[in-house]
Amino acid sequence: MILSENFLQALAAGLMVGCLYGLMCTGLGMIFGIMRVINFAQGDLMMLGMYSTWYMFAGFGFLAFLGTYAGPIAGALLTGPLLFVVGYYMHKFLIVHVTGLRTSDSEGEGHYAQLILTLGIALILQNGGLILFGSEPTSIRTPMSSSAWVIGPLWGDFVEVFINQARAVGAIVSIGVAVALFFFVTRTRLGKALQASADNAEAAIYMGINVDRAHHIAFGIGTGVTAIAGGLVAFYYPFQPYVGIEFVIVMYAGVVLGGFGSIIGAFWGGMIIGLVQQMSTLILPIQLQNTAIFVVFLLVIFLRPQGLFGRNVERV
Amino acid sequence: MERRTRILRSLGILATIGVIYVTLVFLAPDQYYQLMLTLVAVWAVMGISWNTLSGYSGLISFGHAAFFGLGAYTVVLLQVHWGITPWIGIPLAGCVGALAGLLIGLPSFRLRGHYFALAMLAYPLALLYIFEWLGYNEVAIPMERTNPVAYMQFGDMRIYALLAFVLLSLAVIVGVLIESSRFGLSLLAIKQNELAAEAAGIRTLRWKLYAISTSGAIAGVIGGFYAVILLVVTPPTVFGMLTSAQALIVTLFGGISTVWGPVLGAAILIPLSETLHAELGNVLPGIQGVVFGVAIVLVILLAPEGLIWKLRDFAMRGRETDVEDRLSAADVADPGPLPDRPHALTGPVLLQVENLSKSFGGLQAVQDVSFDVPEGSVIGIIGPNGAGKTTLFNLLNGFQAPDRGRVVFDGEDLVGLRPSGICARGIGRTFQVARPFRRLTILRNVLVGAYVSAETDEIALQHAREAIALVGLEGHEDRIASGLTSMEQRLMELARALASKPKMLFLDEILAGLGQTEVNRMIHVIRAISDNGTTILIIEHTMQAMLRLADRFVVLDHGALLASGPPAEVVKDPEVIEAYLGKRWRDRA
Numbered sequence: 001m002i003l004s005e006n007f008l009q010a011l012a013a014g015l016m017v018g019c020l021y022g023l024m025c026t027g028l029g030m031i032f033g034i035m036r037v038i039n040f041a042q043g044d045l046m047m048l049g050m051y052s053t054w055y056m057f058a059g060f061g062f063l064a065f066l067g068t069y070a071g072p073i074a075g076a077l078l079t080g081p082l083l084f085v086v087g088y089y090m091h092k093f094l095i096v097h098v099t100g101l102r103t104s105d106s107e108g109e110g111h112y113a114q115l116i117l118t119l120g121i122a123l124i125l126q127n128g129g130l131i132l133f134g135s136e137p138t139s140i141r142t143p144m145s146s147s148a149w150v151i152g153p154l155w156g157d158f159v160e161v162f163i164n165q166a167r168a169v170g171a172i173v174s175i176g177v178a179v180a181l182f183f184f185v186t187r188t189r190l191g192k193a194l195q196a197s198a199d200n201a202e203a204a205i206y207m208g209i210n211v212d213r214a215h216h217i218a219f220g221i222g223t224g225v226t227a228i229a230g231g232l233v234a235f236y237y238p239f240q241p242y243v244g245i246e247f248v249i250v251m252y253a254g255v256v257l258g259g260f261g262s263i264i265g266a267f268w269g270g271m272i273i274g275l276v277q278q279m280s281t282l283i284l285p286i287q288l289q290n291t292a293i294f295v296v297f298l299l300v301i302f303l304r305p306q307g308l309f310g311r312n313v314e315r316v
Numbered sequence: 317m318e319r320r321t322r323i324l325r326s327l328g329i330l331a332t333i334g335v336i337y338v339t340l341v342f343l344a345p346d347q348y349y350q351l352m353l354t355l356v357a358v359w360a361v362m363g364i365s366w367n368t369l370s371g372y373s374g375l376i377s378f379g380h381a382a383f384f385g386l387g388a389y390t391v392v393l394l395q396v397h398w399g400i401t402p403w404i405g406i407p408l409a410g411c412v413g414a415l416a417g418l419l420i421g422l423p424s425f426r427l428r429g430h431y432f433a434l435a436m437l438a439y440p441l442a443l444l445y446i447f448e449w450l451g452y453n454e455v456a457i458p459m460e461r462t463n464p465v466a467y468m469q470f471g472d473m474r475i476y477a478l479l480a481f482v483l484l485s486l487a488v489i490v491g492v493l494i495e496s497s498r499f500g501l502s503l504l505a506i507k508q509n510e511l512a513a514e515a516a517g518i519r520t521l522r523w524k525l526y527a528i529s530t531s532g533a534i535a536g537v538i539g540g541f542y543a544v545i546l547l548v549v550t551p552p553t554v555f556g557m558l559t560s561a562q563a564l565i566v567t568l569f570g571g572i573s574t575v576w577g578p579v580l581g582a583a584i585l586i587p588l589s590e591t592l593h594a595e596l597g598n599v600l601p602g603i604q605g606v607v608f609g610v611a612i613v614l615v616i617l618l619a620p621e622g623l624i625w626k627l628r629d630f631a632m633r634g635r636e637t638d639v640e641d642r643l644s645a646a647d648v649a650d651p652g653p654l655p656d657r658p659h660a661l662t663g664p665v666l667l668q669v670e671n672l673s674k675s676f677g678g679l680q681a682v683q684d685v686s687f688d689v690p691e692g693s694v695i696g697i698i699g700p701n702g703a704g705k706t707t708l709f710n711l712l713n714g715f716q717a718p719d720r721g722r723v724v725f726d727g728e729d730l731v732g733l734r735p736s737g738i739c740a741r742g743i744g745r746t747f748q749v750a751r752p753f754r755r756l757t758i759l760r761n762v763l764v765g766a767y768v769s770a771e772t773d774e775i776a777l778q779h780a781r782e783a784i785a786l787v788g789l790e791g792h793e794d795r796i797a798s799g800l801t802s803m804e805q806r807l808m809e810l811a812r813a814l815a816s817k818p819k820m821l822f823l824d825e826i827l828a829g830l831g832q833t834e835v836n837r838m839i840h841v842i843r844a845i846s847d848n849g850t851t852i853l854i855i856e857h858t859m860q861a862m863l864r865l866a867d868r869f870v871v872l873d874h875g876a877l878l879a880s881g882p883p884a885e886v887v888k889d890p891e892v893i894e895a896y897l898g899k900r901w902r903d904r905a
Contacts, residue, residue, distance in 0.1 A: 126605060131600045249441065287449040
């Protein structure tokens with residue numbers, strides 16, 4: 001009985017964390033999966049999302065009047081547009097030099113430049129964050145962080161599953177944002193233009209789409225969505241300026257696992273990573289939770305040799 | 317001796333740096349500056365380690381902290397648990413690093429490009445959590461009061477600085493030896509195009525494993541030494557992201573794929589970040605990371621190959637133009653129709669193609685093609701676009717496997733061999749798109765090909781020079797490939813293929829895109845190669861030039877053999893005219 005209670009508890013936690021990871025991956029999915037830009041700084045942009053949510057709700061506190069439920073949620077959602085702007089201009093002034101048509105003739109080279117440029121951005125954000133925010137772990141403390149809804153008792157009186165409110169609220173908002181993004185990309189005119197530009201920039205130019213701008217927007221949206229996920233994670237997870245690196249692996253593992261070019265796929269990929277992480281606590285010590293993710297990540301990329309960019313038959 | 321002068325020159329530079337370094341160590345006013353100098357050497361070594369794998373082979377590693385950290389923990393734990401001195405521990409740390417390199421490389425080299433980079437990122441982070449879980453959160457080196465020197469413990473910081481320079485010298489020597497040997501050239505060939513390297517006979521996996529274990533060993537040693545200076549080791553300081561990043565950044569900033577790049581990068585960036593950290597560290601705690609971040613962003617945007625190459629380009633500007641082309645009028649004159657060479661087609665059969673077929677889905681790309689290539693002949697495979705020429709070529713040199721049929725070369729069936737195996741049996745090839753190593757001289761470009769068949773470096777050098785002479789690039793050996801015209805690049809590539817002393821040469825559209833005089837020159841060169849005894853198979857779809865080159869044509873259309881015979885007859889064949897020009901022309905002919 002104890003075993004099944006632990007199992008159900010881990011399953012519930014995995015599903016909720018999975019929704020949050022899913023949303024994070026959806027953001028990276030826009031950038032890496034669809035635009036095929038490697039953004040190493042995605043985790044650090046997410047860290048900015050966490051701090052921005054914290055500042056809006058607690059630091060400057062202008063959202064505090066909304067109360068302890070609506071306030072943080074509004075903070076996380078408002079973080080989206082804020083980081084959209086950051087992502088838009090970061091792409092416009094920096095990333096654009098190493099992506100898109102400019103590098104289309106040197107596929108491999110382009111990716112190396114992206115990796116290294118965004119590594120530099122990541123270092124600036126992490127350490128700039130340290131200067132601005134300090135190294136003290138921060139968290140968005142609300143009553144929901146520490147309270148739970150109880151499901152049960154199930155099977156007679158023995159099994160009760162505790163649902164942490166902060167995670168549950170985060171998971172629900174995540175699903176909402178992911179669904180909204182999905183409809184935006186697949187149903188609206190702008191969304192389709194973004195997808196077209198990301199998928200085949202050259203063809204999109206001939207269709208009269210302003211591809212450069214579309215890329216800025218897509219990068220901005222990817223950044224904003226991941227930042228919202230960061231804000232939601234901050235409800236229950238203490239963070240500091242170096243928190244991004246832990247999540248970069250989570251995100252890439254999810255996106256690769258979910259398959260390229262699909263926003264829905266990225267969400268499910270993140271979900272699986274969340275489940276693996278939480279379920280691993282059943283058999284592994286808690287410190288090795290993240291090691292389990294790395295193992296899954298390595299398995300994922302080993303079992304997909306060549307990756308998606310590597311063509312199988314190169315014209316030689 | 318080209319190699320020896322390179323090594324001697326490098327030792328000269330190293331000695332100069334040594335004099336400056338030692339002077340600075342003794343001029344340094346206090347321990348703080350002595351430590352800074354030590355750190356410059358440490359990170360220069362770490363950069364050389366990163367360069368050994370990622371700079372030369374192009375496989376970007378984000379995980380060099382794994383080797384560094386394992387080295388550091390090896391030294392500390394050996395001393396804490398078994399009282400083993402760092403004098404022994406540091407070499408052992410090198411062994412641990414090499415072993416870790418091998419264990420990481422074996423699975424990870426299946427990955428390409430950014431997947432390799434991302435996988436490498438995961439190793440140190442996983443190790444970080446594992447070491448925390450094992451309870452090694454903070455391990456200090458115990459003080460040895462009775463015999464400190466035996467445990468590498470000195471009161472004088474300057475001794476550490478000098479030790480660091482000894483390690484740097486060793487790393488530089490290893491780097492120079494790699495750079496000037498077939499090891500380094502093979503890695504560069506892999507970076508350029510792994511497939512083409514394999515086709516040139518380079519055993520890519522073996523060289524990559526050598527590179528990662530050498531790199532791991534260097535990082536392990538310097539990680540172990542770092543532990544001795546720091547006295548306390550924690551997982552985040554040695555396995556953290558900044559460790560991997562700093563190795564990469566000093567190298568890219570200074571200059572990639574040259575041993576002096578990391579040295580220059582460390583000499584600039586380490587003092588800069590340390591000084592800023594000391595001056596502003598308590599107000600701006602992350603200033604070091606910001607400096608490294610800004611440095612790397614600027615480098616990628618302004619000088620993607622690093623400072624040394626930018627300076628070198630600047631110094632070389634204008635110098636390239638003085639190279640005069642000593643081409644005589646005879647070199648570019650119309651070579652005229654091919655002289656009758658009846659003996660060329662009567663030699664023993666060298667390559668025999670029998671009923672070769674290949675289909676992609678429903679498309680019969682090559683069907684039932686058979687022909688013989690006599691030794692010493694020049695055979696031209698021609699046909700309109702989409703006739704199956706390239707597929708046939710790929711079947712012959714092992715990039716694709718045929719569905720049916722045999723390719724017999726010198727009495728041996730080639731079907732099923734890897735491209736490197738086919739190359740080793742004496743078939744060289746050129747590629748349609750020239751892929752020179754831009755930063756290397758013509759001589760070193762050609763040497764890559766020469767290593768395949770040559771036992772020793774001297775023989776390789778001799779073969780390379782002969783090949784360069786044969787294609788008419790004599791006197792241009794020391795020019796950098798990036799300054800060559802496309803014609804010269806193509807000649808260089810021809811020389812690279814010839815340097816492996818092949819019995820037979822496959823030329824893939826070697827005349828495409830050349831102007832009239834260039835075509836003439838190339839024809840002279842190919843005739844010279846043929847007169848030298850090499851059998852040649854050319855693919856081409858322009859018939860005009862081929863009339864002056866080939867002893868015999870093999871005409872393909874829709875994947876099947878349409879005609880074969882002497883050029884003069886083939887061009888009058890009504891079916892050939894129809895295939896090239898359409899039915900209407902057939903009637904007029």
